[in-house]
Amino acid sequence: MPPAPKSGxxxxxxxxxxxxxxxxxxxxxxxxxxxxxxEEVEEVNKQLDQxxxxxxxxxxxxxxxxxxxSRCVDFxxxxxxxxxxxxxxxxxxxxxxxxxxxxxxSCSIVLEDNxxxxxxxxxxxxxxxxYCNLLSGVIRGALEMVSMKTEVTWVRDMLRGDDAxxxxxxxxxxxxxxxxxxxxx
Amino acid sequence: MAIAESCVDAVVMEMVAVxxxxxxxxKPELAARRIEAIGFxxxxxxxxxxxxxxxxxxxxxxxxxxxxxxxxxxxFKKQIDNLKTNHxxxxxxxxxxxxxxxxxxxxxxxxxxxSTENDSAALGDTAAQxxxxxxxxxxxxxxxxxxxxxxxxxxxxxxxxxxACSFVVRIKT
Numbered sequence: 373m374p375p376a377p378k379s380g381x382x383x384x385x386x387x388x389x390x391x392x393x394x395x396x397x398x399x400x401x402x403x404x405x406x407x408x409x410x411e412e413v414e415e416v417n418k419q420l421d422q423x424x425x426x427x428x429x430x431x432x433x434x435x436x437x438x439x440x441x442s443r444c445v446d447f448x449x450x451x452x453x454x455x456x457x458x459x460x461x462x463x464x465x466x467x468x469x470x471x472x473x474x475x476x477x478s479c480s481i482v483l484e485d486n487x488x489x490x491x492x493x494x495x496x497x498x499x500x501x502x503y504c505n506l507l508s509g510v511i512r513g514a515l516e517m518v519s520m521k522t523e524v525t526w527v528r529d530m531l532r533g534d535d536a537x538x539x540x541x542x543x544x545x546x547x548x549x550x551x552x553x554x555x556x557x
Numbered sequence: 558m559a560i561a562e563s564c565v566d567a568v569v570m571e572m573v574a575v576x577x578x579x580x581x582x583x584k585p586e587l588a589a590r591r592i593e594a595i596g597f598x599x600x601x602x603x604x605x606x607x608x609x610x611x612x613x614x615x616x617x618x619x620x621x622x623x624x625x626x627x628x629x630x631x632x633f634k635k636q637i638d639n640l641k642t643n644h645x646x647x648x649x650x651x652x653x654x655x656x657x658x659x660x661x662x663x664x665x666x667x668x669x670x671x672s673t674e675n676d677s678a679a680l681g682d683t684a685a686q687x688x689x690x691x692x693x694x695x696x697x698x699x700x701x702x703x704x705x706x707x708x709x710x711x712x713x714x715x716x717x718x719x720x721a722c723s724f725v726v727r728i729k730t
Contacts, residue, residue: 389559393606394599394632395568401598402572405591409580423575427567434563462561487560491602506568 377440377453380460386438387461392487399488403503413500420502424509425516432514435461447520447543448472451479454511463487471540480527481511483537494531503531508539519547569657569694577690589693596697597704604702607631617728620706621648628702633657646728650699655722657691692716699724 378386406416435441439457444450455467465487471480488504502508508524515522521544528538573592581588607627614620625637629652639651692714700712708728715723 388562390562390565390634391631392560393603395560395565397599397602398565398568398572398595401595402568404598405595406575409591419575419579423568423571426574427571430567431563462564464559464561 377442377457378438380457380466383439383457383461384464387434389464392464392490396487396490396492399506400492403501407498407501413498417500417502417505420505421509421512424506424511425513426509427506428510428513428515429517431462431510432517435514444518446476447546448476448479450515450518450520451481451541454514455481458514459483477543479541481539481541482528486530486537489531492531502526502529504529504537511539511541515541521545521547566657569691573687573691573694577687585690589690592690592693593697593700596694597701598697600698600701600703601705602701603631603698604628604705608706614706617646617708618642620703620708621650621726623706624699624702625650632698646730648726648728650724650726651721652724653721655695655716655720657695658688658716658720658722688716689714692722696724699726 403416403420406419407413410416410419435458439453439461441453441457444453451469455469459465459467463486465483465485468482469479470482472478486504486507488507492503494501494503504526508526512522512524523542523544525540525542526538527540528534528536530537572595576588576591577585581591608623614623621640621642625640629635629637633652633656635652635654635656637650638653639649641649641651696712696714700710703710703712703726710726710728712727713725715725
């Protein structure tokens, strides 16, 4: 019998942690440097998303190794696991899943607290910058590694005056896994 | 508030990949400068936060000791292992087990025992290059922190004894 999945708090306690300021300030300095190097805000958005995607494809391994989560049966369960366990394990914050569509293929993940943006103020010259695109890229990358191709967009952003951070996650395609051997699960 | 360490590692490694493999793939010197500039900005801000409630340092050695003890402990959970100086403005800070290098292997034969010698050398060179680029970030952290404390300097890294790493601080006069 496989061990039960760890709770969010147990997961939080089980990984090495560092002061969030190093993470927040490093990310901020990277964004600022990219704005200088790439000139176009839309190019920065793409670069942040790609960076996040690459990171997500690697973090999912650590998550699966430490969380005891076994295979999720559908997209709904996967979204719940990300919100309840994934965000707690990595960022120390809680996220909420809400606004499911009828088909169960689109939902929102809402953060009231977001460590990426402590100390951040955007000047008027950064209209259109999706500051947290790293985060949406991470979600997309992680989900793709478990065979779910998604589209993730920001629909609410406190840096733009909204009251929370809300990502809309839409399942584009779920690729059945094909094994060269018989599945013993 | 605390973040999983793997998030910091991932962001730092991805920054290096973006600048060395993407934006400035053919211009390593420009990539290095960008990575160091990011580290400088972060170090500058962090030293501001870590020294908010402290009196001003009385001399350069006091500020360097702050880097070795408090600054390093905040970032890497341990102090610098050894501090040397020539008493003429150069300090060598040695970390015997630098946290960001403990998961890096530069021995191609260990990883690719079955590769041909040429392949191994190429892979080793790539790993060494990436690690060299990564070290511009902590060099920038140190330079940014010291500059914020009123000590303009240049900082370089020596990783000839992995996972030990030495940071050479040369104070500008």
